[in-house]
Amino acid sequence: MKKLMMKGNEAIAESAIRAGCRLYFAYPITPQSEIAEYMARRLPEVGGVFLQTESEIATVNMVYGAACTGKRVMTSTSSPGFSLMQEGISYIAGAELPCVFVDVVRGGPGLGNIQPSQGDYFQAVKGGGHGDYRLIVLAPSTLQEAVDLTQLAFDLADRYRNPVLILADGMIGQMMEPVELPEMRDLSTLPDHSDWALRGARNREPHRIAAFNIDPVGLEKMNKRLQEKYRLIEASEQRWEEYRVDGAEYLMVGYGTMGRILKSVVDSLREEGIPAGLFRPVTLWPFPKRRLKELAKKVQLIFVVEMSSGQMVEDVQISVEGKVPVHFYGRMGGVVPTPEEILFAFKEVRKWK
Amino acid sequence: MEVIFKRPKALSDREFTYCPGCHHGIIHRLIAEVIDELDIQEKTIMVAPVGCSVFAYEFFDVDGTVAPHGRALAVATGIKRALPDMIVFTYQGDGDLAAIGIAETIHAANRGEKLTTIFVNNAVYGMTGGQMAPTTLLGQKTTTTPYGRTAANDGYPLHVSEALSTIDGVAYLERTTVSTTKDILNTKKAIKKAFLAQIKGLGFGMVEVLSTCPTNWGMSPVEAQNWLLENMVKEFPPKVFVDKVGD
Ligand SMILES: Cc1ncc(C[n+]2csc(CCOP(=O)(O)OP(=O)(O)O)c2C)c(N)n1
Ligand code: SF4
Numbered sequence: 001m002k003k004l005m006m007k008g009n010e011a012i013a014e015s016a017i018r019a020g021c022r023l024y025f026a027y028p029i030t031p032q033s034e035i036a037e038y039m040a041r042r043l044p045e046v047g048g049v050f051l052q053t054e055s056e057i058a059t060v061n062m063v064y065g066a067a068c069t070g071k072r073v074m075t076s077t078s079s080p081g082f083s084l085m086q087e088g089i090s091y092i093a094g095a096e097l098p099c100v101f102v103d104v105v106r107g108g109p110g111l112g113n114i115q116p117s118q119g120d121y122f123q124a125v126k127g128g129g130h131g132d133y134r135l136i137v138l139a140p141s142t143l144q145e146a147v148d149l150t151q152l153a154f155d156l157a158d159r160y161r162n163p164v165l166i167l168a169d170g171m172i173g174q175m176m177e178p179v180e181l182p183e184m185r186d187l188s189t190l191p192d193h194s195d196w197a198l199r200g201a202r203n204r205e206p207h208r209i210a211a212f213n214i215d216p217v218g219l220e221k222m223n224k225r226l227q228e229k230y231r232l233i234e235a236s237e238q239r240w241e242e243y244r245v246d247g248a249e250y251l252m253v254g255y256g257t258m259g260r261i262l263k264s265v266v267d268s269l270r271e272e273g274i275p276a277g278l279f280r281p282v283t284l285w286p287f288p289k290r291r292l293k294e295l296a297k298k299v300q301l302i303f304v305v306e307m308s309s310g311q312m313v314e315d316v317q318i319s320v321e322g323k324v325p326v327h328f329y330g331r332m333g334g335v336v337p338t339p340e341e342i343l344f345a346f347k348e349v350r351k352w353k
Numbered sequence: 354m355e356v357i358f359k360r361p362k363a364l365s366d367r368e369f370t371y372c373p374g375c376h377h378g379i380i381h382r383l384i385a386e387v388i389d390e391l392d393i394q395e396k397t398i399m400v401a402p403v404g405c406s407v408f409a410y411e412f413f414d415v416d417g418t419v420a421p422h423g424r425a426l427a428v429a430t431g432i433k434r435a436l437p438d439m440i441v442f443t444y445q446g447d448g449d450l451a452a453i454g455i456a457e458t459i460h461a462a463n464r465g466e467k468l469t470t471i472f473v474n475n476a477v478y479g480m481t482g483g484q485m486a487p488t489t490l491l492g493q494k495t496t497t498t499p500y501g502r503t504a505a506n507d508g509y510p511l512h513v514s515e516a517l518s519t520i521d522g523v524a525y526l527e528r529t530t531v532s533t534t535k536d537i538l539n540t541k542k543a544i545k546k547a548f549l550a551q552i553k554g555l556g557f558g559m560v561e562v563l564s565t566c567p568t569n570w571g572m573s574p575v576e577a578q579n580w581l582l583e584n585m586v587k588e589f590p591p592k593v594f595v596d597k598v599g600d
Pocket of ligand 2: 370371372374375376377405475479480565566567568569
């Protein structure tokens with residue numbers, strides 16, 4: 001299969017189309033607007049629908065409507081836009097509708113800036129909307145992985161009837177790398193969903209979709225069913241990457257762009273004879289707790305690096321259950337930590353350990 | 354014996370939960386009759402709002418869903434764009450359509466979305482207990498305008514149909530009442546035309562129905578009818594604003 005040089009945003013867009021996505025709604029925001037521009041060009045060629053909306057609030061609700069029909073639908077945005085979508089995401093999760101979101105995270109809070117950041121971890125993973133719900137969250141660290149996880153995102157959304165979020169950052173969105181694209185999926189092979197989708201009640205009882213139940217016991221029942229589904233997802237879908245963890249005494253932990261930078265940090269440390277390894281969560285929810293807990297027993301120190309003030313680090317701490325010290329290093333405001341400064345920060349911590 | 358009046362097929366057998374004298378029930382029935390007459394029950398999808406009529410998706414015997422407050426027309430757009438052959442309608446109150454959802458309303462109309470909207474204007478927020486709506490009349494007392502609505506503090510009653518009438522994507526737009534038998538029959542005709550605007554692919558169709566909320570107006574059903582005819586009709590005159598459907 002031949003490799004193509006592509007920009008991250010465009011690679012995600014093309015991968016979505018090849019996964020069978022024919023409906024895309026979005027409102028422009030940097031650094032992800034190329035997804036919308038690519039979709040505007042490409043979707044009409046494959047008989048799909050592109051619509052530029054009046055706001056992210058309208059967007060998420062159009063996604064809700066399209067998802068009610070059981071067809072593959074996606075939107076993309078960046079941080080302030082993702083904040084605006086949170087109410088709708090709660091409705092979509094509550095109504096158990098399959099769809100895919102892409103959040104190409106930028107510096108915050110507020111208008112912030114358009115540089116890469118990981119400051120949306122909390123709103124992505126802990127639920128930025130109201131109520132007890134979960135998104136499946138996938139975090140690519142290379143463009144090839146972004147392409148592959150986009151395919152997986154649609155399949156997981158369909159399998160669990162749950163919204164799936166691809167959490168990338170401005171770096172993944174804007175950089176160029178060679179990628180290998182999957183074949184175009186045959187739409188007739190996609191899950192059909194005619195058992196619940198809204199397509200007109202011909203020869204059957206009407207289908208009704210709502211995250212709504214006026215009766216508290218009824219609503220609790222619905223919530224219990226949701227929680228059961230989340231337990232199943234936690235048991236089956238934890239994903240991660242390990243790099244040089246054999247014999248490691250020091251474990252670096254980072255996701256997305258940080259994960260790839262930490263790879264070179266690990267290589268430098270190994271060259272100096274310092275036994276370091278990398279653990280990179282690929283699913284941020286469900287967080288790959290099981291494996292991290294095992295690794296925690298084998299290392300002396302865990303060093304978490306994020307492009308935020310420390311959001312994922314809380315999940316690392318929960319996972320290792322205090323069995324090993326967890327240290328944190330982070331930069332904010334769209335600053336991407338360099339391998340050199342991470343090495344320096346790590347060595348400072350190691351000195352005092 | 355010949356049956357001359359029965360429940361429309363498009364209504365489910367659930368009992369309405371609306372207050373006595375509330376117009377939601379009449380309007381529901383008219384929509385169901387139109388769906389039956391147009392023979393579109395099997396391809397109709399409804400989007401219910403947040404407000405007293407949130408249960409509408411259970412009252413109609415068609416596929417349906419509930420949108421977040423104000424977003425029914427965005428949800429309907431998503432459905433219609435995914436399934437252009439379906440007939441999709443929203444049913445929205447004045448709080449839903451004219452306050453929180455005004456952007457979705459204007460833009461769905463402006464895109465000429467092939468959708469039908471029934472806009473129930475009762476000049477008040479019903480479900481949350483009678484607060485001011487964008488359509489509350491000047492001087493009208495509500496729980497959040499206890500001294501009466503003033504233009505200086507609260508602005509003027511919003512004329513949504515007048516505003517939408519300037520938008521090119523609108524194919525049918527009429528304001529009606531359901532206070533007399535004649536008005537009821539006329540509203541049914543208007544609703545039918547708003548559906549025909551969609552079926553014929555002409556664009557966005559909406560009927561604004563002036564309605565009572567006896568509970569929150571603090572009136573008997575009869576007093577509420579009279580108040581509507583004496584006051585609301587002056588502020589919001591019934592009228593055909595746009596008709597690209599023809600006869
Ligand atoms: C985001 C959000 N804000 C506020 C509410 C509370 N709320 C529920 S119904 C309603 C007003 C509905 O009024 P209207 O649309 O006029 O319908 P009616 O009840 O009069 O039929 C409000 C403000 C909500 N459910 N969601
Ligand atoms: S509160 Fe008002 S709008 Fe709601 S059902 Fe009662 S009368 Fe109708």
